[in-house]
Amino acid sequence: MQHSRIIELNKENKDVFTLKFDSSMAASPGQFIMIWAPGGKEIPMSLSNTSYPPTITFRTFGETTKTIAKLKVGDRFFYRGPYGNSYPVPTGRVAYVAGGTGLASVNAMVLKYGGDVYVGARTKEDLFLLRNDFKIATDDGSAGFKGTVIDLFLPHVNDYDYIFVCGPEPMVKTMLDRIDRKIKAKVYISLERLMKCGVGICDSCSINGVRVCKDGTVFSMEEVLSLSEFGVYKRNEAGKIEFFVNGKR
Amino acid sequence: MASISTKIGSFSLENPVILASGILDETSGSILRALKSGAGAAVTKSIGTDERKGYQTPVISEIGTGLLNAVGLSNPGVDNFVEEYRNFPEKKKTIVSIFGGKVEEFVSLAKKVERIGFDKVELNLSCPHVKGVGSEVGQDLGMVEEIISEIRGKTNLQIWAKLTPNVTDLISLAKASEKADAYVLINTLRATGVEIYSRKFVLSNTVGGYSGPGIKPVALRAVYDVYKETGKDIIGVGGIASWQDAIEFFLLGAKAIQVGTAILYEDYPIFNKINSGIRDYLDKEGFSKLDDIVGVMVVDATFKNH
Ligand SMILES: Cc1cc2nc3c(=O)[nH]c(=O)nc-3n(C[C@H](O)[C@H](O)[C@H](O)COP(=O)(O)OP(=O)(O)OC[C@H]3O[C@@H](n4cnc5c(N)ncnc54)[C@H](O)[C@@H]3O)c2cc1C
Ligand SMILES: Cc1cc2nc3c(=O)[nH]c(=O)nc-3n(C[C@H](O)[C@H](O)[C@H](O)COP(=O)(O)O)c2cc1C
Ligand code: FES
Numbered sequence: 001m002q003h004s005r006i007i008e009l010n011k012e013n014k015d016v017f018t019l020k021f022d023s024s025m026a027a028s029p030g031q032f033i034m035i036w037a038p039g040g041k042e043i044p045m046s047l048s049n050t051s052y053p054p055t056i057t058f059r060t061f062g063e064t065t066k067t068i069a070k071l072k073v074g075d076r077f078f079y080r081g082p083y084g085n086s087y088p089v090p091t092g093r094v095a096y097v098a099g100g101t102g103l104a105s106v107n108a109m110v111l112k113y114g115g116d117v118y119v120g121a122r123t124k125e126d127l128f129l130l131r132n133d134f135k136i137a138t139d140d141g142s143a144g145f146k147g148t149v150i151d152l153f154l155p156h157v158n159d160y161d162y163i164f165v166c167g168p169e170p171m172v173k174t175m176l177d178r179i180d181r182k183i184k185a186k187v188y189i190s191l192e193r194l195m196k197c198g199v200g201i202c203d204s205c206s207i208n209g210v211r212v213c214k215d216g217t218v219f220s221m222e223e224v225l226s227l228s229e230f231g232v233y234k235r236n237e238a239g240k241i242e243f244f245v246n247g248k249r
Numbered sequence: 250m251a252s253i254s255t256k257i258g259s260f261s262l263e264n265p266v267i268l269a270s271g272i273l274d275e276t277s278g279s280i281l282r283a284l285k286s287g288a289g290a291a292v293t294k295s296i297g298t299d300e301r302k303g304y305q306t307p308v309i310s311e312i313g314t315g316l317l318n319a320v321g322l323s324n325p326g327v328d329n330f331v332e333e334y335r336n337f338p339e340k341k342k343t344i345v346s347i348f349g350g351k352v353e354e355f356v357s358l359a360k361k362v363e364r365i366g367f368d369k370v371e372l373n374l375s376c377p378h379v380k381g382v383g384s385e386v387g388q389d390l391g392m393v394e395e396i397i398s399e400i401r402g403k404t405n406l407q408i409w410a411k412l413t414p415n416v417t418d419l420i421s422l423a424k425a426s427e428k429a430d431a432y433v434l435i436n437t438l439r440a441t442g443v444e445i446y447s448r449k450f451v452l453s454n455t456v457g458g459y460s461g462p463g464i465k466p467v468a469l470r471a472v473y474d475v476y477k478e479t480g481k482d483i484i485g486v487g488g489i490a491s492w493q494d495a496i497e498f499f500l501l502g503a504k505a506i507q508v509g510t511a512i513l514y515e516d517y518p519i520f521n522k523i524n525s526g527i528r529d530y531l532d533k534e535g536f537s538k539l540d541d542i543v544g545v546m547v548v549d550a551t552f553k554n555h
Contacts, residue, residue: 001310001444001451003446003447034306034307036307038444038447038449039447039449041305041306041307041453042306042307043306076446076447078444078446078447080311196303196306196308196309196320196323197308197309199309199311199513200273200512200513200516201272201273201309201509201510201512201513202272202273202275202308202309202320203272203273203274203275203276203279203294204275204323206273206275206276206278206279207278208278209276209278209279209280209281209282210278210282211273211279214516229278235276236302237302237303237323238300238301238302238303238323238324238325238326239275239276239294239323239324239325240300240325240326240329241325241329241332241333
């Protein structure tokens with residue numbers, strides 16, 4: 001377990017925070033760390049900036065994220081990592097497609113390489129880390145395009161050489177179901193699954209024998225398409241199969 | 250080229266390197282991956298009667314000499330397991346690890362996995378960090394004996410008894426498990442870990458099991474002691490990370506080995522790496538088959554089973 005001092009903790013919107021910590025870790029965009037609330041749980045979190053000083057950007061879902069959000073500048077921040085592979089270095093025209101807190105992961109890429117960013121959220125209040133040139137979709141139309149980020153993005157899919165995607169599994173699944181599989185762009189997707197160890201030994205994040213934490217989290221579109229369990233079912237903490245609402249058997 | 254095939258009870262393995270229970274063997278996809286990566290066989294994560302989430306994270310902590318874990322026997326429960334593995338293609342190369350708190354529980358678990366076509370079980374009599382099961386059962390000699398003879402009487406399964414090293418008298422425990430086809434030695438050592446800046450335990454459960462390179466000498470001693478007393482088939486496990494480690498276990502009486510924590514360091518290539526190292530060693534040292542080195546350092550073994 002490592003620890004660093006918190007340099008900054010900013011509230012991005014009603015429930016999203018960015019925490020900057022004083023670590024000189026060598027990390028690349030796409031990598032994640034396991035963050036620990038001492039005495040409480042340890043959870044996976046993408047690095048939303050991998051240059052010094054690194055940051056994480058998180059929604060306060062529950063216990064751990066709420067505890068971390070209450071820390072103060074100067075407090076110790078406990079973590080281990082960075083873990084996982086990283087996004088490849090892009091060339092040509094680049095697009096990012098992010099749903100929900102998936103933006104945290106692609107943000108590290110945006111900071112490093114730039115490109116067009118398509119973000120989706122439920123409502124205007126759920127948006128964060130926005131910049132003027134971001135293309136926005138909200139489910140309720142309270143900001144930008146009314147609909148999903150997939151609907152917003154797909155008409156432009158042929159404009160790009162590299163496309164990076166991070167978001168909830170059902171969102172990614174929808175995109176894969178609808179995207180032209182023969183497009184010229186190289187598509188890379190960062191996946192999220194329940195993770196207990198983060199280092200590739202516990203099997204809690206595995207999809208068809210592929211570990212999201214160690215073999216990923218970034219996979220090519222072809223790799224993801226080869227995973228028959230992807231978008232169909234996930235596993236709970238017990239390892240029991242749970243079908244996605246729209247998952248077809 | 251020397252043969253590295255081996256036999257545990259009536260089970261013939263192409264090679265002696267087995268995936269240990271609890272490391273990348275909860276999902277069927279991962280078991281297939283280990284077998285494709287060169288494991289001679291694989292043991293599943295321990296399966297119990299009911300679905301169990303296990304302990305909350307942190308469930309693992311890396312230390313210089315290995316790993317501390319308290320995953321807490323998370324498993325989907327035998328009925329969900331049976332559902333997932335009904336059409337699993339590698340049942341003969343897969344040993345189902347089962348755990349329970351009562352004799353009847355073990356028997357019922359064993360019957361359920363036999364019904365879908367598995368023919369081997371490993372009895373987890375040794376998990377050191379869950380109340381009422383594992384090593385708590387595994388230290389009750391009468392119960393161990395009864396679990397094994399009941400499964401023997403009521404199924405045709407081959408039985409591997411995985412024993413706890415957390416006892417003073419391992420030999421009595423081994424004797425109580427005599428009716429098993431093989432011993433699996435050892436499970437993790439009961440242990441804990443401290444984070445000094447938060448002044449908290451590193452595992453949410455406080456106490457867990459210690460595995461990896463640091464426990465190899467303890468595992469070797471367990472294999473040596475039990476082989477010397479019983480001469481039975483033994484599968485050595487604990488801290489094996491290289492072919493040299495594996496050879497040490499064979500020389501002291503193990504006929505096969507299991508690899509767990511070392512996957513953290515070497516990942517899936519470890520299976521082929523250990524196998525080719527063993528083959529090479531046998532060739533260079535002038536042995537034609539693995540069996541020729543099994544137990545050769547144990548001169549006073551009561552039995553010679555080959
Ligand atoms: C590789 C990886 C990277 C991640 N990166 C980020 C990131 O950069 N930013 C970020 O905000 N989150 C990220 N997450 C998700 C984050 O790990 C979870 O939100 C976190 O575990 C919640 O922990 P908690 O203790 O606060 O909530 P808990 O107490 O565990 O959960 C509270 C409630 O929220 C639900 N819940 C928890 N997580 C999610 C989820 N992801 N989606 C929907 N419901 C959920 C639970 O089921 C529960 O009902 C990442 C996950 C992975 C696997
Ligand atoms: C994360 C983890 C989970 C484990 N889960 C189980 C389990 O469910 N059942 C079991 O019998 N042993 C379990 N073990 C013990 C291993 O199978 C093995 O006996 C022990 O780790 C020693 O071998 P190693 O040093 O090669 O890891 C687990 C070990 C680890 C590290
Ligand atoms: S989280 Fe443990 S294997 Fe991925």
